[in-house]
Amino acid sequence: MNIKLKQSSIASVSSITITGSKSESNRLLLLQALFPEISIENLSNSDDTNVMQYALQTSEDSIDIHHAGTAMRFLTAYFATQEHRNVVLTGSSRMKERPIKILVDALNALGADISYFERNDCPPLQVRGQKLIKDKVTLNANVSSQYISALLLIAPKLKNGLELTLEGKITSVSYINMTLDLLNQIGVKTEFTDNVIKVFPEMSKDDTQTLVVESDWSSASYFYSIIALSPVGTQISLSSYKQNSLQGDSALVTIYKDFGIETSFDNHSIVLRKTTENFESKTYNLNDSPDIAQTIAVTCLGLGIECHLSGLHTLKIKETDRLEALKIEIEKLGGQINITEDSLHLESNKNLNENVSIDTYNDHRMAMAFAPLALKTTLQINDSDVVSKSFPTFWDDLKTLGFKISE
Numbered sequence: 001m002n003i004k005l006k007q008s009s010i011a012s013v014s015s016i017t018i019t020g021s022k023s024e025s026n027r028l029l030l031l032q033a034l035f036p037e038i039s040i041e042n043l044s045n046s047d048d049t050n051v052m053q054y055a056l057q058t059s060e061d062s063i064d065i066h067h068a069g070t071a072m073r074f075l076t077a078y079f080a081t082q083e084h085r086n087v088v089l090t091g092s093s094r095m096k097e098r099p100i101k102i103l104v105d106a107l108n109a110l111g112a113d114i115s116y117f118e119r120n121d122c123p124p125l126q127v128r129g130q131k132l133i134k135d136k137v138t139l140n141a142n143v144s145s146q147y148i149s150a151l152l153l154i155a156p157k158l159k160n161g162l163e164l165t166l167e168g169k170i171t172s173v174s175y176i177n178m179t180l181d182l183l184n185q186i187g188v189k190t191e192f193t194d195n196v197i198k199v200f201p202e203m204s205k206d207d208t209q210t211l212v213v214e215s216d217w218s219s220a221s222y223f224y225s226i227i228a229l230s231p232v233g234t235q236i237s238l239s240s241y242k243q244n245s246l247q248g249d250s251a252l253v254t255i256y257k258d259f260g261i262e263t264s265f266d267n268h269s270i271v272l273r274k275t276t277e278n279f280e281s282k283t284y285n286l287n288d289s290p291d292i293a294q295t296i297a298v299t300c301l302g303l304g305i306e307c308h309l310s311g312l313h314t315l316k317i318k319e320t321d322r323l324e325a326l327k328i329e330i331e332k333l334g335g336q337i338n339i340t341e342d343s344l345h346l347e348s349n350k351n352l353n354e355n356v357s358i359d360t361y362n363d364h365r366m367a368m369a370f371a372p373l374a375l376k377t378t379l380q381i382n383d384s385d386v387v388s389k390s391f392p393t394f395w396d397d398l399k400t401l402g403f404k405i406s407e
Contacts, residue, residue, distance in 0.1 A: 002357075003384040003395065005374035006404040010230060014401050015237040015269075018220060020044045020213030021247055022070070022390050023175065026052045027182050028211055030074050030153050035186060039210040042240070046390040062088040067095060067319055067362055067389060070146055072123060073103055077150035080112035081157055082129035088117070090124035094362055097122060098317055102139065103147040110134045110158075135160035138167060141195060144314050145172035148197075149179040155199035156188045166195040171314060174248025174288045181246050185211060215240045217249035218365075219391050220270070221295040224252050225372040226401065227272045228259040229302045235273035236401070241265070248289040255292075258282060259299065279305050281348070287311030294369035297326055297346055301335050302376045304350040313342035319389075320361035329370065332356045333379075352377045364389040374403055 025044040032038040033056045043049060048068040055063045055075050065071045072091060079087045090096070101121035104114045113128040135158060139148065148164065155162035170176070176197070180190045183199065186209060191198040215238070223236050241250075243265045253263045253270075260276035282300055286293050286309055293309050300307040315322035323339045330337045333356050336347040352373065357380040360366040364387050371394075373379055387394040399405055 001385045001407060002380055002382045004380050004406050005371060005378065006406070007376070007378045008374050008403045010226065010234065010375070010402040012234050014235075015239075016223065016397050016400065017239050018215040019046065019391070019393070021216040022046045022048050022218075023178065023216075023247065024182070024213045025049045026070050026074060027149065027153060027179055028213065029053060029056060030078055031182065031186060032056075033078065034154070034157050037208050038186060039208055040213065041210060042213040042215070044213065044216065044390070045392055047388045047392075048390060061086060062090065065089065065091045065095070067092050069095070069098060069319065072098075073100065073144075073146045073150045074153065076100065076103060076114065076125060076127060077107060077154045079127040079129050080107045080114060081132055081154050083131055085127075085129040087127045087129070088124055089127060090117075092362070094319060095123055100125070102143050103150055106137045106139055106147070106151060107132075109137050110162075132158050133160075136163045136165075138165040141166035141168040141170040142313070143171065144317070145175040148176055152176070152179045152183065152190075152197065152199055156183065156202040158201060161201040162197075162199045164197045164199075166197070168195075170195065171311075172248060172288055172290065174246075174251075178246040178248070182211075185209075214242050214245060214247065216390070217241070217245060217247040217252060218291050219368075219394075221249060221252055221292045222368045222372060222394070224256045224259075224261060224272060225295050225299040225302075225369070226375065227261050227274050228256060228299050229372050229375040230274055232260070232274050232277060235271055237266070237269050237271045239269040241268065241270045249292050251289045252292060255284060255296065259303075279303060281306035281308075283308045285309075285311045290314050291365065293344070294322060294326060294365050297330070297337075297344060298369045298373060300346055301330055301333065301349070302352070302373050304348055306346060306348040308343065308345045310343040312344065316341070318365075319363035320366070322363065322365070325359075325361045325363065325366055329358050329366070332358070333373070333377075354378050355380070357382055360384070360386050362386060364391065368394055371398060371403075
């Protein structure tokens with residue numbers, strides 16, 4: 001489905017409820033599969049989380065996880081530990097292009113039995129579950145944190161736990177800390193010293209434990225962008241959020257302060273309020289929160305300001321090559337942007353082209369990152385239903401704010 005967003009303005013005061021974090025939800029679902037006494041509240045309603053739930057509950061021998069990259073990585077590790085299960089994990093055409101060799105090699109080094117059907121670095125995978133005896137493995141530290149988290153999540157059920165050594169500078173350490181914190185919450189002992197992570201073995205407990213998923217900070221980023229592109233005084237309340245969040249994308253609070261947005265915590269909600277205009281150029285290293293790069297770049301485009309973003313090397317192996325996709329779509333709108341393997345530089349530009357059709361490349365974040373530009377110009381979003389991957393109610397929520405949207 002393609003939708004048209006006419007140039008709009010929003011109500012000066014609004015309130016939105018955002019579903020639970022996909023990142024937290026998928027981690028907790030895997031832990032719940034390993035420790036059934038865990039109960040979860042406020043799960044994400046995203047496609048990715050629905051796929052994860054289905055995969056963990058089904059007895060089928062072949063599981064299609066579609067575009068869900070997190071699910072592919074987490075499930076590969078999970079099924080590698082499930083004795084007597086023989087599972088094929090497959091996905092969309094794009095998923096079959098996304099490398100997973102680093103994780104497969106690490107699991108096989110621990111004693112897993114995983115092989116490829118087509119390419120020797122991408123899904124589909126044949127996973128023959130068995131008991132993993134070895135407890136030490138080494139990875140390059142700059143790999144996707146999802147590879148690391150996949151290993152950490154299964155570690156409590158390994159006979160001797162896991163000692164994971166990371167070589168080099170660590171990428172997205174906030175997501176690693178999220179995983180370790182969730183393990184700690186269910187009573188698993190962990191250590192993270194220098195570049196060595198230890199997870200100690202843990203037996204199942206009889207006591208039921210309820211964990212509540214915080215709302216998704218990545219989803220909040222689009223509302224930060226909307227406020228940044230709105231007049232001074234505009235505010236939006238979002239729920240439910242914690243001031244001491246586990247999510248790396250909570251860096252939005254600090255980053256968007258540079259755009260004149262103040263964030264206040266009120267009970268379980270955050271209130272975003274634009275207090276000043278700030279058209280100075282922006283420079284950020286997003287090594288710990290690369291998923292908000294698209295939102296920040298498009299915010300700067302809408303404001304006509306220069307920005308330089310680095311720490312983006314993982315964006316090339318997401319649902320699409322996000323750096324290349326950003327370049328193509330920003331240039332359609334009249335922006336000037338240069339990209340490297342791990343960075344982008346956007347030149348200042350005061351004029352946006354009208355009636356541009358934004359392609360989304362099967363990437364939910366492409367659709368949502370460009371949507372706030374409707375506060376500055378009229379545009380079309382192609383394949384707009386891709387947002388269901390992480391934020392199914394996104395377009396309805398924009399209508400609630402006052403966006404003029406038609407099919």
